[in-house]
Amino acid sequence: MQIGLYFGSFNPVHTGHLIIAEHVVSNTPLDQVWLVVSPQNPLKPSASLLNEYNRLNLANLAIQDNEKLKVSDVEFKLPKPSYTIDTLTYLREKYPQHSFTVIMGSDSYLNLQRWKNYEVLIRDYNFIIYERPAFPVDNSALPQNFILLNAPLLDISSTFIREQVKKGNSIRYLVADAVAREIADNGYYKAK
Numbered sequence: 001m002q003i004g005l006y007f008g009s010f011n012p013v014h015t016g017h018l019i020i021a022e023h024v025v026s027n028t029p030l031d032q033v034w035l036v037v038s039p040q041n042p043l044k045p046s047a048s049l050l051n052e053y054n055r056l057n058l059a060n061l062a063i064q065d066n067e068k069l070k071v072s073d074v075e076f077k078l079p080k081p082s083y084t085i086d087t088l089t090y091l092r093e094k095y096p097q098h099s100f101t102v103i104m105g106s107d108s109y110l111n112l113q114r115w116k117n118y119e120v121l122i123r124d125y126n127f128i129i130y131e132r133p134a135f136p137v138d139n140s141a142l143p144q145n146f147i148l149l150n151a152p153l154l155d156i157s158s159t160f161i162r163e164q165v166k167k168g169n170s171i172r173y174l175v176a177d178a179v180a181r182e183i184a185d186n187g188y189y190k191a192k
């Protein structure tokens, strides 16, 4: 199968992520998109991170009835922080029958030079990039293993969701209903 890998902290997963995953899987030859929950992004602070198993559970709740979207905990067993090149190497070995394509926003793409072994990463893997406002990409300058895809965008972030919860404001429609319920029932993101 052709698998798209959408890496993130998903702290928590929100509707902006789900729109991208669904759009990519339905507008490309990919058979499935896996949301890979990263315990610890190498370039982000860990202070506001919900436990990785709780984030995994929220991601599973969000995509539970979607046949083409899956959630992966592969990085839970790998060393932290989560370096994407190491995860990809591991996945290729574990699933030789699949081919893997990395999905990322243009913000991450423009930051790729800071990633571990980025020369190997961009040489050995296929990428689907979607453009985010404020991070324009020159399509003609992209290597041939990169595809620029137009995707519908919702201008929200996990940071915004966490802030809303902390203030006691609604996150309805910003996250899947089951995710909103689970966050409320467990009091996630309430305390500093």
Ligand SMILES: Nc1ncnc2c1ncn2[C@@H]1O[C@H](COP(=O)(O)OP(=O)(O)OP(=O)(O)O)[C@@H](O)[C@H]1O
Pocket: 007, 008, 009, 010, 011, 016, 017, 020, 103, 104, 105, 107, 108, 153, 154, 155, 156, 157, 158, 159, 160
């Ligand atoms: N609203 C959005 N629309 C499209 N892509 C998004 C959106 N928010 C985040 N992404 C992308 O999703 C991937 C995973 O993102 P991540 O889990 O870091 O979420 P985030 O909302 O950026 O989190 P935070 O606010 O905590 O930094 C990244 O590639 C990021 O660029």
Ligand SMILES: O=C(O)c1ccc[n+]([C@@H]2O[C@H](COP(=O)([O-])O)[C@@H](O)[C@H]2O)c1
Pocket: 007, 008, 009, 036, 037, 038, 040, 041, 042, 043, 044, 082, 083, 084, 085, 108, 114, 115, 116
């Ligand atoms: O491999 C790296 O060096 C690397 C550097 C920064 C980010 N990543 C991964 O990219 C994913 C999304 O990152 P971000 O910055 O968009 O939240 C997340 O899963 C990180 O582990 C990976």
